[in-house]
Amino acid sequence: MSQVGDVLASRIQDQLGNGDRAAARQTLARLSNLLPGYSQLPTLRANVAAADRSADAQRDQYIAQGSADLRAGKVTGSGNDNAEAQFKAALAADPGNAAAQAGLGQVAEALIVQANAALDAGHALDAKSLLDQAAALAPKSADLAAARSRL
Numbered sequence: 114m115s116q117v118g119d120v121l122a123s124r125i126q127d128q129l130g131n132g133d134r135a136a137a138r139q140t141l142a143r144l145s146n147l148l149p150g151y152s153q154l155p156t157l158r159a160n161v162a163a164a165d166r167s168a169d170a171q172r173d174q175y176i177a178q179g180s181a182d183l184r185a186g187k188v189t190g191s192g193n194d195n196a197e198a199q200f201k202a203a204l205a206a207d208p209g210n211a212a213a214q215a216g217l218g219q220v221a222e223a224l225i226v227q228a229n230a231a232l233d234a235g236h237a238l239d240a241k242s243l244l245d246q247a248a249a250l251a252p253k254s255a256d257l258a259a260a261r262s263r264l
Contacts, residue, residue, distance in 0.1 A: 118144060118151040125157050129164050137161050168206060172213070175203035179216045188223045189246060196220050197250070221251035225260050232263050240264065 121144040128137035141161055145154060179199030182188075187195045193202070197220045203213035228243035241264060247257050 115148075115151070118148045118153065121147070122151075122153050122157055125161070129160060134161065134164050134168060137164070172203050172206040172210060175199045175206065176210075176212050176216060179203065179213075179220075183216070183219055183223065188220055188227075196223075217250045218254075221247040221254055222256060224250075225254065225256045228260050229263070232260070237264060 121140055125137045125140045125144070128134075128140060138161055141154075141157055144151060144157070148154075176199070179196045182194070182196035182199055189195050189197045192198065196216065200213045200216035200220060203210055203216070207213065224243045224247035228240040228247065231237075231240035231243060240260070244257060244260055244264070247254065247260075251257060
């Protein structure tokens with residue numbers, strides 16, 4: 114049976130190496146159920162927990178950088194040096210993360226503010242482009258609907 118444990122332990126390490134923490138947790142649960150006394154279980158549990166902590170720290174860094182970029186006015190753009198890219202990276206690392214979703218909502222609101230300013234200045238095409246970007250992030254925004262009604 115220890116050969117089964119060794120195979121599953123190796124699979125867990127491979128899954129962690131590939132960044133598939135969910136699969137590693139599932140394989141670890143299977144191993145724990147099959148061989149609760151397997152000698153490497155504590156080490157494997159620690160490795161999975163460390164990978165989770167590392168991923169959480171990376172996600173938190175993306176969110177913090179996204180917030181800083183938003184405050185600095187770097188709302189969108191090419192590359193990763195903007196709030197939108199950072200919040201999307203946080204969501205890629207942790208799908209469904211409420212803080213990252215809220216951050217994208219703030220990005221959409223900033224785009225809507227820019228679009229309203231463009232409309233006030235008579236730049237309808239620029240405003241439409243900004244509103245289209247905002248719609249991709251927050252399609253149900255009431256502010257978006259109000260700004261679109263001004264086009």
